[in-house]
Amino acid sequence: DTEVTQTPKHLVMGMTNKKSLKCEQHMGHRAMYWYKQKAKKPPELMFVYSYEKLSINESVPSRFSPECPNSSLLNLHLHALQPEDSALYLCASSRGGRGFNSPLHFGNGTRLTVT
């Protein structure tokens, strides 16, 4: 069982839909991450929240919008996605802030399909 909980596990959405992915951890970790993973590729970092402050990866399109309501929750809001955005979206957390080297705890991911 993972200590990072992601919902939903699977999501199918059309290109005009608005949906949100949710992530939750109660380990007191102060850094939370969104990664995107395509098949047979390593995870690619999208966003990092460190002490509830956002570090933006400038290569992420604006149709992805992160939100960190508090230190335990992380959301990823999706709008007007493209079929190429279909992937596994992984949330992770770690003790300490951004750049603090500690073990990552990953969720089981949300498998997103954009039709």
Place this chain on the structure above:
Amino acid sequence: KNEVEQSPQNLTAQEGEFITINCSYSVGISALHWLQQHPGGGIVSLFMLSSGKKKHGRLIATINIQEKHSSLHITASHPRDSAVYICAAFYSGGGADGLTFGKGTHLIIQP
């Protein structure tokens, strides 16, 4: 440029065999992570190490800082060890999360 190279890319072995997966990195790092990803998608952090050797059950991870090389060993391999194993190097100042990921090693253990 921060790089992480893993080998082999794919490995198929028989149950009970001793498995070694290798990871090389290009410049000095402060720590190296070994991760395991099962077909369902979830990733588990196996080890984080900066020197020497760590052991957990049948898994052993070693790192040689001078040679910029780390290995993950699995003793008495079992079909449930079948997964993708990913090496990730932590570079201070290396991007927002500091991590550079290898491409992964797809391991299949046949009964």
